[in-house]
Amino acid sequence: VDMSPQALRRRMAHGNIYQSDKVDAALSNYFRPGNLTALRELALLWVADRADEYLQQYRSEHRVSKIWGSRERIVVGLTGGPEGRTLIRRAARLAEKGAGGEVLAVYIARSDGLTSASPKELAVQRTLVEDLGGTFHHVLGEDIPAALLDFARGVNATQIVLGSSRRKTWQYVFGPGVGATVARESGSDLDVHIVTHEEVAKGRGLPVARGARLGRSRIVWGWLAGLGGPVLLTLLLSTVHLGLANDVLFYLALTVAAALLGGLYPALASAAVGSLLLNWFFTPPVNRITIADPRNMLALAIFVGVALSVASVVDVAARRTHQAARLRAESEILSFLAGDVLRGETSLETLLERVRETFGMESAALL
Template sequence: ASPKELAVQRTLVEDLGGSFHHVIGEDITAALLEFARGVNATQIVLGVSRRKGWQYVFGPGVSATVASESGPDLDVHLVTHDEVGKGRGLSSAPRATRIDRNRIVWGWLVGMVGPVLLTLLLRGAAPSLGLANDMLLFLTLTVAAALLGGMLPALASAAFGSLLLNYFFTPPVHHILIANPKNIVALVIFIAVAVSVASVVDLAARRTHQAARLRAESEILSHLAGSVLRGENSLESLLETVRETFAMESVALLERESDISPWTCTAGVGARPHAGRPEDADVDMPVGDYMSLALSGRVLPAEDRRVLAAFAAQAAVVLDRQRLQSQAAEARTLAEGNRIRTALLAAVSHDLRTPLAGIKASVSSLRSDDIEWSDEDQAELLEAIEAGADRLDHLVGNLLDMSRLQTDTVQPMVREIDLDEVVPLALEGMATPAEHVVLDIPEELPMVAADKGLLERAVANVIENALKYSPAGERVLVAASTMADQVQLRVVDRGPGVPDDAKDRIFEPFQRYGDAPRGAGVGLGLAVARGFTESMGGTLSAEDTPGGGLTMVLALRMVPGRPQTKPDLPAAVTS
């Protein structure tokens, strides 16, 4: 290869993470195997070109030699050119006998050489066998030529054999003459039998070829029908199947909007798919008035267009299905957006107005000149304002987080962190007093791969949800442990629990299970928590608490390298 081509190969190999080597040696096979064993290779992939039969006279070739000498420690994979395994097109209609080439060669040898050898044998070993027996022996050779090679070798054998019979065995001998009329009838029958047998063989070959072609067509159409029923074909894979089946260079699906609109290529495969008028391609298969399948590479025979028409119709169906699926996806997106907007308006109508009303009432009371508030009353009003502002901040934060999740703009910065650092921080930012939470976070836990800010927000939302549904006087347990290659954080409450069929629905936006009190939030806490957890590669699921209640399990990937042993008696720390 040229240095430029080698430079391109080197760049490609290095971009794929491989290493490029020049190997020098007198013998290609020996140098290749020696290098492979030197780098402890287990696989060798060789590109090979197809060889003519006569080329094997000069040796089996590098690929076959490498495969035979590789031994048990190396697996050799031989890869030929791009067309290997591809379709060569459906067989063309039989215009003549479709018999194997080797059989035709043997037919000609038996039909032309056989009569000469038989003549020498009969003249030397059995000169007085009789004309009838001589003709039967020559007829046997002609029938054999017909069975092997078909019509042409049989006719040639019959003509050549009749001449030899006339010249050497029919009186007058050594003359192309027939004295006895009976011998003329025998020769005519001889030729007629030869032609009949050859015709039968030729007809059988035609029928065999037609059966093979029809079987190929039926298999293609059966596969096509199955893909239609399963709905599994993409447009590109279908066009690639067309290209491989008919051995084309490229296939394109062309479309236009009206009779005067230009044609555009909707989809194409292969080298330089046709993008102009369909009639300018090698093969044009219309699909309706404004769609056509254009094939480039060769002109197809008329009998192939029947199968091509089925492919073209399927291509139109697949294109329509893809467009319908796209429209359905857009409709689902719009419907989901409408649902979220409706739920948001319903939530804003009360959950956001309630704290605003409390803040406004407290501020109006403080600004009133008619009443003189004591220091305790002012402190209580200010506390109500602060609580309402915190609640608004929490609700607005959850709304913003959910919008980030639904627009795929959350980009977590995953690094190694300790749970015993994150969970206390999550408790500090909560409005609920921390004495209602019991922590059991062993210091010996392995580190986890997570985003500290997202994990803190997710943990806070899960704990707040547990506190919201916990009975008065019951505390929420937050415990961590290892499980396989994960670290699991369990938030356990003793609330009413959730049925199994509703465990997944509680993680959907704007869902508040059961008889949650008005003003208990807009139902985004668990949805945001699960979204943040999954964006970090973790999971958040719900399961029943033994004895009643709900347990949220937040699982994150463990970072190896730290001890995973827990103390024998972990002490429960109350915050």
């Protein structure tokens, strides 16, 4: 490994390896310069891979999270959009500048289905990265920037390549994009490249499963609307007298908003608080939990019934959509892993490593 083919042939010609009667046949047959050069390159690659494997094992055993740049390893973050091909080619050019550079393309799929990519486009990008000598990885993660950084640090990457955001200007009111978050959280040991492309600021379109699951922030806003909203609405309606029918409609609209934001329980709280406030402040006799007119009692009953119905529908829809989105994400992962096995591209050890990597586990075992 440490000797050039010419030096090795000189040692052989001097009789340091074979007996003198075998030297000529060996030099003209197996130990030709071309064969020795190819063998040396294979040996160097094998040694480099083994050294990198030992390095990864050491970092894992000693829980070293800091990146050790033993070689240029470039992670490409894919969204499933058309700009992915540009990012893959750019990463491949970066890898060519460093000896032994690797390209790892990764697509982060959220298990709730809130981000959905075209399977056809991902297949094209996977073929492209493999044709360029890289590898494609499919990982599940709830927080995309955090999952991307965890993956990059897990494979001891030195660089991350991301595309400029496709979001429109007004969409930045919802917070920074993935690229800005990754760049901020990457630290000093991981370089982040933001690459421009033709899809910049053209919009990402609405995800297929926008309301797949009610997140924590939505539930908080739902409870605020369900508990605080009726109180604020009561203060407002106390200054402007619009009649009981209109008051009921305003409280009903607020309950529907709480249901859309937070689901069943905030809507139930809104309906209960709203009906009590309606009864106390706006239903004769006021400031008493009694109802003099039967028609007002009917209006309040209809209000509570509609509120409960809407809340139930929203809650059931959110649960069913979340279940469907999770099954879809799991089926995509299963299809991806099974495809490798059926094509004969993945050994059992590699398959287990892909499973471990995909679900963010520390280890995977086959029993």
